Structure formats: C-alpha cells, structure tokens
Amino acid sequence: MEKFVPHSIDYDTQAEGELMGEVKAGFPSPAEDMREKLDLIKLLVKHKASTFFFRVSGVSMVDAAMDEGDIIIVDRAIDPYNNCKAVCFIDGEYTVKRVEMSAGRLRLMPANERNTSYKPIEITAENEFMIWGVVTYVIKKM
Numbered sequence: 001m002e003k004f005v006p007h008s009i010d011y012d013t014q015a016e017g018e019l020m021g022e023v024k025a026g027f028p029s030p031a032e033d034m035r036e037k038l039d040l041i042k043l044l045v046k047h048k049a050s051t052f053f054f055r056v057s058g059v060s061m062v063d064a065a066m067d068e069g070d071i072i073i074v075d076r077a078i079d080p081y082n083n084c085k086a087v088c089f090i091d092g093e094y095t096v097k098r099v100e101m102s103a104g105r106l107r108l109m110p111a112n113e114r115n116t117s118y119k120p121i122e123i124t125a126e127n128e129f130m131i132w133g134v135v136t137y138v139i140k141k142m
Helices: 040-044
Strands: 016-019 036-039 051-055 071-075 085-090 093-102 105-109 129-139
Touching (some): 036 040, 071 085
Antiparallel strands (some): 085 093, 085 129
C-alpha cells in the first residue's frame, strides 16, 4: 500500500495568482482582457481546518487520474459516499482508493487496469479501518 504523510495548509501564506481569463480548447479566439485575482486556497479548500495535502506514491490509481507524484487535496469534513475517492487507514497504513459501499459490504477499489496485481480490498470486522478523508482535487504537473 502507498505511504502518505499529510501536509497541513499554512493559511497565512497566500496562494494567489492572476487569472488571465478563459482559454478555448477548440478554435482560437481573440484575447480578451479578463484578468482577475485568483486565490487557489479559496478555490480548492472548502473546510480549512479539515483539509490536507498528500503526495501520491504508487500507481494503483492511475485510471482515476492520480499518478505517482501528484498532490491530492483531502477534506476530512466531507462524509464518505459510494464511489468517492478517499484516503483510508487500514491495518496501520494509509492508501488512496475508490470506496465501494453496497449491501452492507465495503471494498477499496484500485484503478489501474494495466496492472492486474492491484486487487480490491474487502473490509471486514477484523480490519482496523477508517475512511480518513475524501479526495476533492488532484494537482498534476504536466
């Protein structure tokens, strides 16, 4: 399983930039002067006290757009729901998986069809288990 160390957010540090406007992914259009201030913390963080950053280690979630080295934003104030992506604590380790809840059954689902060594993890009463927080955003380097 992947190892995670949460990073708390320093809200006194501004993560502010300049939003240049929209850019079309189709045909080019004339540039418009639509600059505005963009505060990334306000945009990406709904619950400051319960939001943390993690760096993804491993490739079990690549088909869910979480690649090795990506930063995920995790909010502990959001109630887990069926098919959410979440950081979970299981038997002493943290992992990020899709949470499948159905008919009294709870499974942690990997998302890597190219590597069949990643199998669903069935959660039972014998497991020490907690859904630590729900993934709200993935930050990628291109």
